[in-house]
Each structure stands twice: as structure tokens, then as C-alpha cells.
Amino acid sequence: MRQDPNDRYDPTMSTSGGHDDRLAWAAGEISRWFPTSARDLPWRRVRTPWRALVSEFMLQQTQVSRVAERFEPFLEAFPSPLAMVEAGEDAVLAKWSGMGYYRRARMLHAAAAAIVEQHGGVVPEDAATLETLPGVxxxxAGAIASIACGQSSPIxxxxxDRVFARLTADGSTPGAKGREARRWEEAEVYVAAADCPEVANEGLMELGALVCQPKAPQCLICPLARRCCALEAGKVGEIPPPKxxxxxxLVEMQVGVAWSGKKLLLARRPDSGLFAKTMFPPEAEAFPSSAEGRPLAEVRHQTTHxxxxxxxFVFPDGSKVSGAEWKHPDDPELALTSLASKIIALARQNHEDGSEEAASS
Ligand code: SF4
Structure with missing residues (x-):
């Protein structure tokens, strides 16, 4: 009978010591390694639960280098949950501009509102309460509770997932039955053994980001190499198997661009769905049926899913499009997705070319 690859997991398959003992040992090794190897990142310079919450929302689907550039200006605009609530969701969306996945910005604003309404404006410090906040x-919850508040909470x-899978030679496929529960149990054993949960947990994530990387793990400099089961079994390249x-x-849209001098017609997207609540060129069907739209280009854009x-399409007249407004596209208060910015750049190029031709003829 053919073996199911998800049955290959055997926590005691190699190296000395048991499964839990290995995880506890890893907590000590990583806690010693991290202080001398940590990257200097803005949210690590000053630790507060609010800064940790904001950084975690930002980092969910945006590269570390991009978040590092945007973090302090964002915190200057919204230094506390109350400041964010008073500024309003539109201001949060505008400041989030260009970071993608705007749902995170809306959830962050909703989390701030819940903190103000239910917790007196103070970010809760325990994982269970944090988990009741929108988007958390x-x-x-575990990252904020452990890294910013020093609580023994697993992450x-x-x-x-990758570090533990390799450390324990868990060859199961990501998403396989039981794998996620096993990982959380391991994370609990790991953090419970740590003297400083904040150092052990953040160090664990840093090790995964810098050393135990998906494609090119640097086992030669890894503090866990001595007891890493995947390394000993020669299976580092196979674990974890690809998901x-x-x-x-496929999502297809048709939008119309229209200019009034230097102002462009923009409409707010509906409250839910793709690019919700952000400013976008209006749907082509919002223009009067008598208006003739000229095809300009097809723009492709990939999101995770x-x-x-x-x-x-370019329309010569946008005066009769209801729900749309004339906006200067460089207005920093506009919450523009990168797709909207791409379309606007194209439209602007076309508009300027057209103006030059008209001026020279
Ligand atoms: S020894 Fe290699 S595979 Fe094992 S945890 Fe370290 S980097 Fe990852």
C-alpha cells in the first residue's frame, strides 16, 4: 500500500531527546541568538501594545521593508486608538494608501473603536481579550500579548510553522488534518519554556524570516542545527511540502475616466467587496447610455486570491455621473489602491498627450 505523505510525521524520529524537550531547548537557543541577530525595525525601538497592534496589521500582507518606511508617519497620524477613532475611517484609509489590502485598514479602525468603547482606550494585554477585537x-493576539506585554502566549x-516543521521533521502538507493543532501545541510548549516570552517568540519569527527561509535555509549558521530533525534526516528541502x-x-471590470481640467472623476467603491470604500474611477455603466466611451487600455492586477x-474607457464628459466627484488625483487625502493609481497614471498620460496634441495643432 502506498504511504500517505501526511503519515510521515514522527516527532521522535531523530536526534537525541523527546519532542517537548527539543522545543524547550529551542526556546533557550533562540533566546540567546535573537538579541545579537535582530534587525533594527521601527516597531522594535519603542514597545507599546498599540504600536505592536498597528505593526501586526500592517505586516499581515505587506513586505517588512515597505512597512518600515510607513510605520512612524502612520503612528504620528494616529498615536493612540482614540486618535484613530477621532480621525475617522477615511483618514485611516488615506494614510494606508499604497499598502494594499485595505480591509486591514478598515479592521484596524474598527479594532481602535472597540478598544475605545469597551476598554477605555487602553489596548488589552491578554491574548483572549485581544482576540475579541475586530481583525485580531x-x-x-498572541504576538501582541507576548512581544509587547511579556505574556506567555503562543504564536x-x-x-x-516552517521552523517547527523542520525542527521536528513534520513532513505533512500545510493544511493537512491535525497539523495546525499540533503546531499550536508545540508553540505552547515552546513559549512556556522561555524565560522571556517576548524574546523567544519574536526570535522564533526572526529565525524563520532570516535563517530558516523557505527556499534557502541557512543551516550552517542556525542556532537549532545541532538538534534539527529535518537537517539530520537530510529532508530540509522537502519540509514543508508545497501547499x-x-x-x-477572475474579476472583470469596466471603468470610465473623464477629466475636468486637472481634476479627474472618481467615485467611492461600495462598502463591501473588492477595494471597498476606496476612491476609484467610476464603473463605465455609470456614465449615461448616450455617452460614447473610447477604449483606452486593459489593466491587469493580481491580488492573493x-x-x-x-x-x-475615456469619456469626454463626466458631468452626469451620479455619486462621482471631481478630484485632483494628487490629493494625498485620497485613499487610492495601487490599481487605481495605475489606471490614473495611464489616464493622465493619455490626457496630457491629448492636451499637447491639441495645443500644437
Ligand atoms: S537547521 Fe536548517 S532546517 Fe533546521 S531549523 Fe535551522 S535553518 Fe531550519
Missing amino acids: GRYT VDGNV PRPKKK RDVRVQV
């Missing part, structure tokens, strides 16, 4: 899952993200990727959903194709 088990990982984010599991992609980096932690089956779901096919992306979607393949978005936008057909852009």
Missing part, C-alpha cells in the same frame, strides 16, 4: 486572530504564523494553490478568481482585469 489567534496569531496577532503560529508561516515562519513559525496546493487554489486557482485565482484574484486576477483582476480592468477595461478602461
Whole structure:
């Protein structure tokens, strides 16, 4: 009978010591390694639960280097949950501009509102209460509770999953039955053994990001190499096996651009769905049926789950499009997605070319 690859997991398959003992040992090794190896990142310079909450929301789907650039200006605009609530959701969306996945900005604003209404404006410090906030899952709650508040709370993200899978030679496929529960149990054993949960947990994520990387793990300099089961078994390259990727959903849109001098017609997207509540060129069908739209270009955009194709039309007159407003596209208060910015750049190029031709003829 063919063996199911998910049955290959055997926590005691190699190296000396048991499974829990190995995890406890790892907590000590990583806690010694991290202070001398940590990257200097803005949210690490001053630690508060609010800064940790904001950084975790920002880091969910945006690269560390991009978040590092945007973090302090964002915190200057919203230094506390109350300041964020008073500024309003539109201001948060505008400041989030260009970081993508705007749902996170809306959830962050909702979390700030819950902190103000239910916790007197003070970010809770225990993982269970943190998890009741909008947009805060088990990982984010554990990260804030442990890293910013020193609580012994477990964390599991992609980096932690990979380090533990390799350390214990867990060859199961990501998403396989029992794998996630096993990982959380391991994360609990790990953090419970740590003298400083904040150092052990943050160090664990850092090790996954810098050393035990998905494609090129640097086992030669890894503090866990001495007792890493995957390394000893020669299976580092096989663990974890690739996750089956779901096919992306195709989304097709048709939008219209119209100018009034240097101002462009923009409309707010609906409250839910793709690019919700952000400013975007209006749907082509919002223009009067008598208006003739000229095709300008097709713009492609990929998100994690979607393949978005936008057909852009140019309309000579946008005066009768209801719900849309004339806006200067450089207005920093506009919450523009990177796709909207791409379309606007194209439209502007076309508009300026057209103006030059008209001026020279
Ligand atoms: S020894 Fe290699 S595979 Fe094992 S935890 Fe370290 S970097 Fe990852």
C-alpha cells in the first residue's frame, strides 16, 4: 500500500531527546541568538501594545521593508486608538494608501473603536481579550500579548510553522488534518519554556524570516542545527511540502475616466467587496447610455486570491455621473489602491498627450 505523505510525521524520529524537550531547548537557543541577530525595525525601538497592534496589521500582507518606511508617519497620524477613532475611517484609509489590502485598514479602525468603547482606550494585554477585537486572530493576539506585554502566549504564523516543521521533521502538507493543532501545541510548549516570552517568540519569527527561509535555509549558521530533525534526516528541502494553490478568481471590470481640467472623476467603491470604500474611477455603466466611451487600455492586477482585469474607457464628459466627484488625483487625502493609481497614471498620460496634441495643432 502506498504511504500517505501526511503519515510521515514522527516527532521522535531523530536526534537525541523527546519532542517537548527539543522545543524547550529551542526556546533557550533562540533566546540567546535573537538579541545579537535582530534587525533594527521601527516597531522594535519603542514597545507599546498599540504600536505592536498597528505593526501586526500592517505586516499581515505587506513586505517588512515597505512597512518600515510607513510605520512612524502612520503612528504620528494616529498615536493612540482614540486618535484613530477621532480621525475617522477615511483618514485611516488615506494614510494606508499604497499598502494594499485595505480591509486591514478598515479592521484596524474598527479594532481602535472597540478598544475605545469597551476598554477605555487602553489596548488589552491578554491574548483572549485581544482576540475579541475586530481583525485580531489567534496569531496577532498572541504576538501582541507576548512581544509587547511579556505574556506567555503562543504564536503560529508561516515562519513559525516552517521552523517547527523542520525542527521536528513534520513532513505533512500545510493544511493537512491535525497539523495546525499540533503546531499550536508545540508553540505552547515552546513559549512556556522561555524565560522571556517576548524574546523567544519574536526570535522564533526572526529565525524563520532570516535563517530558516523557505527556499534557502541557512543551516550552517542556525542556532537549532545541532538538534534539527529535518537537517539530520537530510529532508530540509522537502519540509514543508508545497501547499496546493487554489486557482485565482477572475474579476472583470469596466471603468470610465473623464477629466475636468486637472481634476479627474472618481467615485467611492461600495462598502463591501473588492477595494471597498476606496476612491476609484467610476464603473463605465455609470456614465449615461448616450455617452460614447473610447477604449483606452486593459489593466491587469493580481491580488492573493484574484486576477483582476480592468477595461478602461475615456469619456469626454463626466458631468452626469451620479455619486462621482471631481478630484485632483494628487490629493494625498485620497485613499487610492495601487490599481487605481495605475489606471490614473495611464489616464493622465493619455490626457496630457491629448492636451499637447491639441495645443500644437
Ligand atoms: S537547521 Fe536548517 S532546517 Fe533546521 S531549523 Fe535551522 S535553518 Fe531550519
